[in-house]
Amino acid sequence: GENVEQHPSTLSVQEGDSAVIKCTYSDSASNYFPWYKQELGKRPQLIIDIRSNVGEKKDQRIAVTLNKTAKHFSLHITETQPEDSAVYFCAASIMNRDDKIIFGKGTRLHILP
Amino acid sequence: DAGVIQSPRHEVTEMGQEVTLRCKPISGHDYLFWYRQTMMRGLELLIYFNNNVPIDDSGMPEDRFSAKMPNASFSTLKIQPSEPRDSAVYFCASSWTGTHSPLHFGNGTRLTVT
Numbered sequence: 001g002e003n004v005e006q007h008p009s010t011l012s013v014q015e016g017d018s019a020v021i022k023c024t025y026s027d028s029a030s031n032y033f034p035w036y037k038q039e040l041g042k043r044p045q046l047i048i049d050i051r052s053n054v055g056e057k058k059d060q061r062i063a064v065t066l067n068k069t070a071k072h073f074s075l076h077i078t079e080t081q082p083e084d085s086a087v088y089f090c091a092a093s094i095m096n097r098d099d100k101i102i103f104g105k106g107t108r109l110h111i112l113p
Numbered sequence: 114d115a116g117v118i119q120s121p122r123h124e125v126t127e128m129g130q131e132v133t134l135r136c137k138p139i140s141g142h143d144y145l146f147w148y149r150q151t152m153m154r155g156l157e158l159l160i161y162f163n164n165n166v167p168i169d170d171s172g173m174p175e176d177r178f179s180a181k182m183p184n185a186s187f188s189t190l191k192i193q194p195s196e197p198r199d200s201a202v203y204f205c206a207s208s209w210t211g212t213h214s215p216l217h218f219g220n221g222t223r224l225t226v227t
Contacts, residue, residue, distance in 0.1 A: 001171075034215065043204065043218035044156070089156060099144065100169060101216060105155035 002027040004092050006104025014112050019080055021107045023090035024072040030092040033066060033073050034101070038087045047088075048075070051095075077109075085111045119205050119219035127227055131193040134222045136205030137186055146216065147180055147190050148204040156204070162188065195226045 003026040013019045025033075034049035050057045050064045050073065057064050061080075066073040077084055087108050093101040118137040126132055138145050146161040160170040165182045173180070177196070182188040192199055202223050206216040 036216075043220055044216075045218070046215035049215070099163070100158060100161065101146070102158065103148075103156040 002030060002092055002094070002100070002102045004090060004102050004104040006090050006107060008107060009105065010108045010110070012110040012112055013080055015080055015082065017080055019077045019084070019109055021075045021088055021090070021109070022072060023074070023092075023104050024070075025092040026071070027092070027094065028068075028071060029094050030071075032093045032095045033064070034091050034093075035064060035075050036089045036091065036103075038089065038106075040086070044089060080111050082111050082113070085109060117205055117207050117217050117219035119203075119222050121222060122220060123223045123225075125225045125227065126195055128196055129194045130226075131191065132195045132199075132224060132226075134190040134203050134205075134224070136188045136190070136219060138188070138205070138207030139217055140186065142207035142209055142217070143185075144208045144210070145182060145188050146206045146208075147188070148206065148218075150202040150204060150221070159190070192224075195224075197226045200224055200226050 006023045031052035035047050036044040037047045038044040048059050048062050048064055050066050055066055061078045063076045087106045089106045090104045091101045120135045143164050147159040149157045149159055159172045160180045161168055162182045178192055180190045202221045204218050204221045206218045208214045208216050
């Protein structure tokens, strides 16, 4: 089955700097890659997603890139702010096949003042 | 919409006891997922349903775990008997069309088995 690896497990960046989180997946048939943000004590919430027919997607300070050949995708957060501190999860799934969304183990992002 | 509703928010029980976690998905969502979250293993998919039918339960750790969805607005995850290693946060999530749309998570149930 699908396996999603995520790194780093912990990331600290100065406020205003950029943060990058990277994930790899194992099943080349995977075609949908969402990212979820989980603030302390709260539920995970979708922040951005990308489908395999595009290589990059942006939403304000957040962007995701996808390299299908290498089977990896990344989350980029620019001009980081204190409210970006959270755990971020990448995920992968195969639309129109088994509908399972498999998550990476998460990255705890600390924004330093 | 109130979102996905889970109960209880916290559950503390002794080893060997039966535990039942409850979930009410968002009305109209036809997929329901149960995940378990721990520091070591992250978010693990336990089981998911489509139109009340279990589709994949390969993530259910062992026979002590069972899940049901008797109707479109209610699902349960039962652990019998519970063990300390079952301690985790259990999330229920629902979505419109499986992976075509975002997962909407409930607030989770924090289970502690002593």
